[in-house]
Amino acid sequence: MSQILDYIEANKQRFLDELFELLRIPSVSADPQYKDAVFKTADAVKAALVKAGADKVEVCPTAGYPIVYGEKIIDAKLPTVLVYGHYDVQPADPLELWTSGPFEPVIKDGNIYARGSCDDKGQMYMHVKAFEYMMQTNSLPCNVKFMIEGEEEVGSNNLGIFVANNKERLKANVILISDTGIIANDIPSICVGLRGLTYLEVEVTGPNRDLHSGLYGGAVPNPINILCEMIAKLKDDNKHITIPGFYDDVEVISTEERAEMAKAPFSVDEYKKALDLKDIVGEEGYTTNERNSIRPTLDVNGIWGGYQGEGAKTVIASKAYAKISMRLVPYQKSDKTFEQFKAYFESIAPPSVKVKVTPHHGGEAAVTPTNTIAYKAAHKAMETTFGKKPIPVRSGGSIPIVSMFKAELGLDTVLLGFGLDSDAIHSPNEHYGVFNYFKGIETIPYFYQYYAEMSK
Numbered sequence: 001m002s003q004i005l006d007y008i009e010a011n012k013q014r015f016l017d018e019l020f021e022l023l024r025i026p027s028v029s030a031d032p033q034y035k036d037a038v039f040k041t042a043d044a045v046k047a048a049l050v051k052a053g054a055d056k057v058e059v060c061p062t063a064g065y066p067i068v069y070g071e072k073i074i075d076a077k078l079p080t081v082l083v084y085g086h087y088d089v090q091p092a093d094p095l096e097l098w099t100s101g102p103f104e105p106v107i108k109d110g111n112i113y114a115r116g117s118c119d120d121k122g123q124m125y126m127h128v129k130a131f132e133y134m135m136q137t138n139s140l141p142c143n144v145k146f147m148i149e150g151e152e153e154v155g156s157n158n159l160g161i162f163v164a165n166n167k168e169r170l171k172a173n174v175i176l177i178s179d180t181g182i183i184a185n186d187i188p189s190i191c192v193g194l195r196g197l198t199y200l201e202v203e204v205t206g207p208n209r210d211l212h213s214g215l216y217g218g219a220v221p222n223p224i225n226i227l228c229e230m231i232a233k234l235k236d237d238n239k240h241i242t243i244p245g246f247y248d249d250v251e252v253i254s255t256e257e258r259a260e261m262a263k264a265p266f267s268v269d270e271y272k273k274a275l276d277l278k279d280i281v282g283e284e285g286y287t288t289n290e291r292n293s294i295r296p297t298l299d300v301n302g303i304w305g306g307y308q309g310e311g312a313k314t315v316i317a318s319k320a321y322a323k324i325s326m327r328l329v330p331y332q333k334s335d336k337t338f339e340q341f342k343a344y345f346e347s348i349a350p351p352s353v354k355v356k357v358t359p360h361h362g363g364e365a366a367v368t369p370t371n372t373i374a375y376k377a378a379h380k381a382m383e384t385t386f387g388k389k390p391i392p393v394r395s396g397g398s399i400p401i402v403s404m405f406k407a408e409l410g411l412d413t414v415l416l417g418f419g420l421d422s423d424a425i426h427s428p429n430e431h432y433g434v435f436n437y438f439k440g441i442e443t444i445p446y447f448y449q450y451y452a453e454m455s456k
C-alpha cells in the first residue's frame, strides 16, 4: 500500500494549501475578540469534511463554541473509529517574538510556522486528508466518525455535555486522537499517558487602595511581596509540594516500570541546550522524564499586580494575582486537589491580607492501555511508515476528554500524535514539520487497515 505515498506526492501542494487556509483563521478560543473567527473555523472544518466525503456533517452548537461532527458508515457490522481533534488554538502572544505572523503560515526550513500548525489544526487535518485518500481509493476498511471541537484550549467545558447527550451518535469501538507527539522524527513513539490538571487563580488583597510606596512602604502589607512569600511556601527545598494530602492518591510506579520507562532515549545535555539552560530543577529523586510525566507538579503560569507601564511609579498595589496550574497523575482528582490547595493557601495567608482562590478548569489524568487491538494497530502502522517500532511514552500534557471518553463512553483512546517537543506549541513561533504532516497522513490509513484486520 505505498499507494498512499503516491497519493500524497500527487496532492502535496494542495494538502499544504488547504491546511494554510485553516491556519489563516485566528481561532483563539480564550479571547472573545476572535469569536467570529472561531465560528468561521468550525464552518471551514465542516466544509473540509464534506469535501473529503463524510456524511451527516454538522456544526453542532453548544453553550460555547460548536463541535463539528461528521461520519462515514460503510457497514454497521464493521468496527467504528471515532476521531477527536480540536480546531481552536492558543492565544498568539507575545506577538513581537514571532518571526512571521502567527496567522500567516509560511514554510521555513521544512517547518510550517503558524499558531495551531501542530496543536492541533495540522494534526487534526491529517485525519481529514487520510480519510479523503481512503474515500478516493475505496479503501476505507471500517466506519469512521469525526468529532472536532473548538474549546479544547480552554478546558472543553461543553464537550462533556455534548458527549453525554449524543451517546448513540458517538457509538464507536475506539477513539483516535492526533494531538500529542513523538520523541524524534527517527524515534517514533506513542503517547500512553496524559496528566490531569487543576487550574486556578489567586487574588491577594492588602490595603484598600494603591499607596505611595514611600509614605506607607515598610508599614503596611504589600500584597505582591506576600503573594511571592506564599507561593514560595508551596514547595520545599526538594521541590516537593507542601500542600497537605497532595500526594495521598498519587500512583506509585514500580521500580521495574520506571526502569522500563527510562529506556526511552533522552539526553539531559541536549535538553538543557535546546532551552538555553545552565541547569535544570525539579523534584528530588526523579529524572527529568519522570518529573514531566509520572509526577505531579505545581507551576505559576502568570503573576501580576502593581505598576507595569513604562518607567517607574512608586506604588504599593492594593492587589496581587497569580494563575497557578497543577499537573496531576493517575488517581489524583482535580476537584479534590483544588480544595486541598485552597485550604492550604488560605491557611498560610498572614492575617494582614485577604485571599481569594477561584477555580478555572481541570481534568483527570489518563493512561491508555497497550494490550488492545487498537494500540497494536497503531504500533504496527507506525512501524510500517517509520521503519522502527514505536516506544510507549507517558506525556506531561493534558487532554482532559481522554478520561472522560473512558468514563462516559467506556472507550479507550489511541494517542497517535506526530508533533515534537521542539514544535513550540503554546509558544511564539509554533511550527509543525512538513515531514510530520505527511507522515501522519501516511500512517493513519495503515492504522485503519490494521485495526480492521485485527478486529476480524
Ligand code: BES
Binding pocket: 119, 120, 152, 153, 154, 155, 156, 179, 180, 181, 191, 194, 197, 361, 362, 363, 395, 396, 397, 398, 399, 400
Ligand atoms: N495538545 C495539547 C496537549 C498535549 C501536547 C499533550 C503534547 C501531550 C503532548 C493540548 O492542546 C493542550 O494544550 N492541553 C492543555 C490542557 C487544556 C485543559 C487547556 C494543556 O496541556 O495545557
Ligand code: MN
Binding pocket: 086, 119, 120, 152, 179
Ligand atoms: Mn492540542
Ligand code: MN
Binding pocket: 090, 119, 153, 425, 426
Ligand atoms: Mn494545546
